[in-house]
Amino acid sequence: xxxxxxxxxxxxxxxxxxxxxxxxxxxxxxxxxxxxxxxxxxxxxxxxxxxxxxxxxxxxxxxxxxxxxxxxxxxxxxxxxxxxxxxxxxxxxxxxxxxxxxxxxxxxxxxxxxxxxxxxxxxxxxxxxxxxxxxxxxxxxxxxxxxxxxxxxxxxxxxxxxxxxxxxxxxxxxxxxxxxxxxxxxxxxxxxxxxxxxxxxxxxxxxxxxxxxxxxxxxxxxxxxxxxxxxxxxxxxxxxxxxxxxxxxxxxxxxxxxxxxxxxxxxxxxxxxxxxxxxxxxxxxxxxxxxxxxxxxxxxxxxxxxxxxxxxxxxxxxxxxxxxxxxxxxxxxxxxxxxx
Numbered sequence: 001x002x003x004x005x006x007x008x009x010x011x012x013x014x015x016x017x018x019x020x021x022x023x024x025x026x027x028x029x030x031x032x033x034x035x036x037x038x039x040x041x042x043x044x045x046x047x048x049x050x051x052x053x054x055x056x057x058x059x060x061x062x063x064x065x066x067x068x069x070x071x072x073x074x075x076x077x078x079x080x081x082x083x084x085x086x087x088x089x090x091x092x093x094x095x096x097x098x099x100x101x102x103x104x105x106x107x108x109x110x111x112x113x114x115x116x117x118x119x120x121x122x123x124x125x126x127x128x129x130x131x132x133x134x135x136x137x138x139x140x141x142x143x144x145x146x147x148x149x150x151x152x153x154x155x156x157x158x159x160x161x162x163x164x165x166x167x168x169x170x171x172x173x174x175x176x177x178x179x180x181x182x183x184x185x186x187x188x189x190x191x192x193x194x195x196x197x198x199x200x201x202x203x204x205x206x207x208x209x210x211x212x213x214x215x216x217x218x219x220x221x222x223x224x225x226x227x228x229x230x231x232x233x234x235x236x237x238x239x240x241x242x243x244x245x246x247x248x249x250x251x252x253x254x255x256x257x258x259x260x261x262x263x264x265x266x267x268x269x270x271x272x273x274x275x276x277x278x279x280x281x282x283x284x285x286x287x288x289x290x291x292x293x294x295x296x297x298x299x300x301x302x303x304x305x306x307x308x309x310x311x312x313x314x315x316x317x318x319x320x321x322x323x324x325x326x327x328x329x330x331x332x333x334x335x336x337x338x339x340x
Contacts, residue, residue, distance in 0.1 A: 004028070007059045011078060019164070020079045024086070026159035028054075031086040033155050034093050040123040042093055043130045045232050047239060049089040056216060057085050060208035067250035070293025076196050080167060084174040084205045090156070091140030092133060095122045099154065102143045109176065111139030138179045142172040166192045177202040178209055183284055203288040207296070210282055211252065214242045234320045237313065238274060250295050254278065254302040259312040266313075267304040269325045275302050 004012070004025075015021060028051070033039070035050035061081060065073065073081065096103040097117045107113065113132050119125050125133065133140065147153075148160035149168050163171060169191045177186040183203055190196040238256060247253040254275055258267060279298050289296050313321070 005055050005058065007062050008055070008082065011058060011062055011065075011082060014072065015075045015078050017075055019162075020075060023159070023162035023164070024079065024082050026162045027083050027086050030156045030159035031090065034090050039093070040121065042095060042122060042125055043134055044123070044125075046092075046134075047236065049092055051086075053089070053212060054085050056212045057088075057205070057208045058082070060211040061085065061204055063246055064204055064208060064289070064294060064296060067296060068294050073201075074196055076167065076190070076193070077201050080171055080174055080198075081201050081204055083163070083171050084178065084201065085208070087145060087156075087171070088141060088175045088178045088205060088209065089137065090144055091137030091142075094133065094137075094140040094144055096133065096140070098122070099144075099147070102140060102147050105143035105146055106136060106139040109139045109142050109172075110181075111136040111143075135180075138176050138181065142176040145172050145175065170198050173198060174202045174205060178206045183288055197292060199288055200292040200294075203285050203292070204294070207282060207285045207289065210278070210285070211244055213239055213254075213278075214244045231320060231324070233317055234324060237317050238270065241310065242274075247299055251297050251299050252302075253299040256304045257307040257310045258304055259310045260306040260308055262313045262318075263304055263306040266318075266321055266325075267306075269321070269328070271304045273324065273328065275304070 012021065012024070031054060032051045037050075091106075094102055096106075096113075097119050103111075103113065103117070113136060115128060115132060117125075117129055117132075119129070144154070144156060145160060145163070145168065148156035149163055151157060152161050167190070173186055173191075177183055183199065183206060186199045186202045188197065188199045190198050241257045243253075243255045243257070245253045245255075256270055256274060258270065279302070282298070286296055286298070
């Protein structure tokens, strides 16, 4: 049986319905199986999205709810929040060659796959195929929930059958809107019960997921030991150097530590490309949270900080950063040319 963390137990306190509790246990166990260490990885060389990621997301969700100044979440809202926390990334583990019906359902939900999938093993997807799965994983997650609930098949099948039938579509929406899509497109309320707030649950999941960007997400020993694509290596290093702190009940402070030499050379680009970008892309999510009396804010003092005890960036990371900086400058130049 899945062992819940103290934070998960805390989130579950208001949920007294034994069916909800049993369903969440089943969904958690299925997620553990999907992301088991021995399971092949569809997407290679990527940061952690396993059940430990879900546990950290649950921790951030609990912190967000501690800032809630409005109505407490209902049992149904908490159920969907935790179910979404467990399932939101399983689309990254969807073998679309083996389960073409899930891919087709994902396309019906809005996914776009502009290349053919024909691989011999679940870990044999090409880089372009992996990117297509990653870019569409929110649709694949929703499609997998739908497929597993209807058919009872795949590793998710038995657990999906425990999802209350009137909440299946809502869970699919919450997972679909956890990434990339404009959150304002998510319906405000549950499909069959307008007293429950679907967009709020989706916003809580999305921002809690976004906050899992610090050193717990990526072991620096991994990138030191194994050869990863340059861009992945840069993100891996910066994840490892990032600290996320709730500096007040509803204020989030982000800092990225760099050696003084690296901070002087690349600090402005890292700040613009990572901290400012984080603030920009999460502005609509923070707006939804504020509208629902969860007034979260990102601290204006979030910054790149110099730390003499931080190891200097290795040459291959410096070169990858330089390539990203050059790419950003080219895009800016193209944008300026088009504006005239």
